Every structure is written in C-alpha cells, then in structure tokens.
Amino acid sequence: MTKIMTLVQASSRDLYILVGVVFVLALLPLGVSPFLLSVGTSVLIFALAGVGWNVLSGFAGQFSFGHAAYFGLGSYTVAILLTKYSISPWIGLIAGGFVAAIFGLLVGWVSFRFGLKGAYFALATFAVAEMLRLTFNSIDYFGAGIGITIPLVDGDDWARIQFSDTRALHYWFALGLLAVSIVAVIAIKRSRIGSYMFAVREDEDAASALGIDPLRTKLIAISISGFITALAGGYFTLFFLFIDPDVVFGPLVSVAILLRPIVGGVGTIWGPVVGAAILSLLGELTRTLVREPPAFLSFLEGANGLDQVLFGFILIVMIIRAPDGVLGWFRRKREKGTE
Amino acid sequence: MTTILDVQGVSKSFGGLKAVFEVSIDLEDGEILGIIGPNGAGKTTLFNMISGAIPADSGSITFDTTRIEHMKPHDIAGLGLVRTFQVVKPFAGLTIHENVLVGAFLRRQDPNEADEQAHKMMELTGLTPYAERSAQDVTLAIRKRLELARALATDPKVLLLDEVLAGLTPTEGVEMIDVVRSIRDSGVSVLIIEHVMAAIMALSDRIAVIHHGELLAIGVPASIVKDPRVVEAYLGEEFQIAPD
Secondary structure: OHHHHHHHHHOHHHHHHHHHHHHHHHHOOOOOOHHHHHHHHHHHHHHHHHHHHHHHHHHOOOOOOOOHHHHHHHHHHHHHHHHHHOOOHHHHHHHHHHHHHHHHHHHHHHHHHOOOOHHHHHHHHHHHHHHHHHHHHHOHHHOHHHOEEOOOOOOEEOOOOEEOOOHHHHHHHHHHHHHHHHHHHHHHHHOHHHHHHHHHHHOHHHHHHOOOOHHHHHHHHHHHHHHHHHHHHHHHHHHHOEEOHHHHHOHHHHHHHHHHHHHHOOOOOOHHHHHHHHHHHHHHHHHHHHHOOOHHHHHHOOOOOHHHHHHHHHHHHHHHHOOOHHHHHHHHHHHHHHO | OOEEEEEEEEEEEEOOEEEEEEEEEEEEOOOEEEEEOOOOOOHHHHHHHHHOOOOOOEEEEEEOOEEOOOOOHHHHHHHOEEEOOOOOOOOOOOEHHHHHHHHHHHHOOOHHHHHHHHHHHHHHOOOHHHOOOEHHHOOHHHHHHHHHHHHHOOOOOEEEEEOOOOOOOHHHHHHHHHHHHHHHHOOOEEEEEOOOHHHHHHHOOEEEEEEOOEEEEEEOHHHHOOOHHHHHHHHOOOOOOOOO
C-alpha cells in the first residue's frame, strides 16, 4: 500500500493527465455514430499496441519492425481458446499476453545474445513476424489461410466480451485496457527497471559499468512489450470477430504499430496515444477531402488512392518537422520559450 | 590494512602487441593508488581487464575474496568495483539527475531511496545546480563529475577512475581533487589513472608506474620520483613533489 502511495506521489503529473484523458475519452461515445465509435475503438486498440512497442523500442531502445508477431499471437490465442476450447476471452487475453511474452523472451534471447543491434535487430524482428505469418498460413489447426471467425452472440455478453447491443461497451473496454497499460508503463518509467532500460538505450557499456545486465534488461523489456501488444491483438479479435494471418501478422500491422509512437513521441508515456489520435484524424481528413472536397478542390473528388498519397505526404512532412514526435516538438518549443 | 584488490601477473596481447605484461598491483583498503605512465603504456588496458570490459589472457584478479578475472562487467560492478571512463559516457538523452539515479538503483529498489541517494551524490560532486539539465548540454567538466557521481551512487567499495582530471582547467582540477579526497575519506578505495603529474603525486598514497606494458615501480610518491628507472623512462628529469 505504501508502495502504491509513493508511486502516486512520484508520478502524480502523469496520473492526473491519465485521469483527465480517460475521462474525456470515456465521454466521447455519447452521441456519435456507430461508424465513428468503431473508428475510435480501433484507434484505442492500435494506441495500446503502440504502448507495448514503446516499452521495447522507446524505453529500451531496441527498434522492432515486427511487433505484428506479438499482436498476432495475442489475436490467435484468444481466437483459438474461444473457438476450439470455449475458454473465456478474459483468460484468453491474459494467456495471449503470456504466450507473446514467452515468445518475446525466445526471440530476444536469440537475437540479443548474439549482439543484434539497430537495423539488424529490426530486420530480425521483421523476419520473425513474417515467419509466424507464413507458419499460421499453412497450419490447419490455426485455420490456415482461411482464418478464424468468432461466432457472434446476441446481446451484451460480458463473459465472452461481446457487445452486440451496446457497441460503446467495446470502446470503453478498449479504453480500460489502454488505461491499465498506461498505469503499468508509468510505474515502469519510475521504477528501477525503467531507469535501467533508459540506461541500456543510451549506452550499454556505461550501463554495464554501473552493474546493469544489458541482456537481462532487454529481455524484460521485450516480454513486457510483447505482453501489452498481445493484449491489443487479443482485443482486436474480439472487436473484429475475424482474423487471418495477413490481418494480424502482416507487415502493415507492424508498421501501423510503430508509426503511432513515432509520430507521437518515442519513449514518452503519451506518444503512442497522441500518435494514434493524430494519425486517425489525419486519415479521416484526407479521406473526407477526396470524398467530399470543398469547392476549390473539386478536382480531387473521387480520385481513388489520392487520400493515401496525401496521407503519406503529410506524414513525411510531420516526421521531418518533428523527428522526435509531436510531444518532442512541443517540448523543444517550450524549452526555447523558457530560455 | 588489508588488500581489497589484488592483481597478480595479468597480461594482455592484441595481436603481436603485448599491451600489458605480467603486471601485479595491490590496492589496500582505504588507499588511493595512482597509476602513471606514458600514452600507450597499457594503463587503460589494465583498467579494462580489472573492470571486466576485456578478458585477461593470463593472471588473476581478486576483489575482496572473489576471483573476478572471468566475470562480466555488470557482475563486477555488482560486487562493488566500479569504474569511470576516460572518454566520458553520459546517458545523453537523460538529465543529470536521471543519470545519477541509474547508479543509485544498483543497491536500492525503492525509487524514493534511490532518489535520495542520487541527490546526495549530486550534492557531493557539486552537480545539484545542473540536476535537471540534459547530460548532453553541459560542459566537459560537469560530465566528468557526472561520471564520478554516477559511479559513486552505486555505493562502491573500490572506484577505478580513468583520467578524471584530463581536459579540466586548473581550477576545475583542484575541485575534482577535493572531491576524490572526500570520496576516499568516506571509506572508498581508489585506483586512479592520471596524466596530471602534480595532482597525482599530491593525491596518491602510493604510485604504480607502467611503461611499455610492464610495471616499472610501485611505492610512495617520494620514492617513485627518485627511482632512477622511473626518471629515465618517464619523468625525464627529477620531479619536485608539488606542495600540498
């Protein structure tokens, strides 16, 4: 109990922000269209996946280009346990987290043990995710290329985490998962292991000279990271009710996961959430612009795919202007202001 | 006095070059032992072997009662033998405070206790005014002190200091010498490599001279400066001990 109190004191700023953000986000579903609600839920799921990615790549500095591996393992664990063994997704979500954490330990042990760093580690993670995608594509037990469909249940079923009547519950549930994960990340940032992750990210030699085991630190980071990202993957299954290897293990999933924290601010608590919000707003904006452009841009109307080009263009400008993310950009502005 | 660090006949070759050859030194509990020698004499290689950064080809290194010559750097640091780097290695993306906190966590799980320790060490090394500055925006003198503060925060029994005075102005150097003295007075034994001759003569209880990878002489400063081999090989002329 005293430990909890010290954490609350020490991280009060982050926790206040969390309470505020959760409060505002929780009110959002009231009165919005089912479509927007669904977009919002999906934003939360990918923000959650980004929070996980950020622990390994932002905190411990080991850039992962294959977090689809953990996302997919979470998805499939929930799906398999539910459809084949009728095991509640409450257990499935946690089990998926552990499967991903153990898998992360394995991947981490092999790659960190042999000193993979930077681009080489990133490539290894990419290869691992592709390997999983191809494996799941060819094994019948996992539904092979056809994928797995979760049978729809009527009404709101808390045991199966399916909310056909009250779609907003899905949104709130995802928000709850995100909030819990952010509390965990705030605790990590303040604790010894968080401090060690930062040290290993900045300089491994200096870290080990201070008694830190870099391998152990990275292994802890990759397993926590895998766990959180798997929660997102598991919830993705419950929300979309259909998964196949391309949808959850595909390279685009890895990119989607890492893009959010990078746009928001790598290694910060709020980067993944800010990034997820900005990217989805940007996506919706460019889509609307092409679908219903204002009069002076009428030539854009119906130009299919142009929204993606526009999205990509704005993204490039953003990353050039704010290489350390939107939050980093704000911090630099503020520091300039005070000096 | 008891021996806290005992290095016996360690050698290290890089290809055909014998960087360190059969060097034996011992550090007494509570002592400051200076290591001097020209550039390339093998001082930093010796440090790297003691701290576990590179393995010794032969010889033994005993810390307290533990043989450490095959241990990894982080395990050696965990025992209480902690080094600083000649080329400073700050955690550039962190603040001074966060840097020192990393060291403080080695013997403390509780963030508040670690925080308290970090503040104590920053106070001791004069870093308190810079606590919230980023480690990449401070002068070399501050980064040198940071290197020291971070190592101290781990509660070491023995500190290996690799040229903490290099690159400092005379005034900064004097301040640093005072800090090293107060560290020793707090019960930490110090093994220090240094180029600034006046400083190390005044600071050290004993001096070890290394030349071409071999131990030339070891003894109190007064006898070292009179040793004809040392004079010939390194000092070049008789050296006057700086007044304290």
